[in-house]
Amino acid sequence: MPLYIKDDGTARLVAEFAELRGVSKQDAVKLAVRDALDRAAEAVPLRERFAALRKAHRLPRATGDVADKAFFDELSGEV
Incomplete structure (x- = not known):
């Protein structure tokens, strides 16, 4: 079954790729x-990539400190 590319921009991209690779337009598309x-x-799903990152870089243990407005004000010197 033939494939017709009716978009001029796409046709130019295919022609450029074909010339770069030294193949026909049909082979370029293929x-x-x-x-x-x-x-x-081959793409690894995002969920699996994040799971691997979490496994490789564990979070530190909880300190018990409360990260509220007062905590951040103290960090920035706005006591």
Whole structure:
């Protein structure tokens, strides 16, 4: 089934990519889509990335200090 690109800007990008890679426009589209699909398949979900960060960088133990307005005023010298 043919693929028609009706947007001039997209057609220019495909032509530029094809020239850069030294391939036909058809192969340029195929390469670009294959690369995008590969990156999407390899992408680690944000939830898993955050879980790995939390595991690698544990939070310090609770100090019992209350971080209220008075606490921040004292930190900034506004006692």
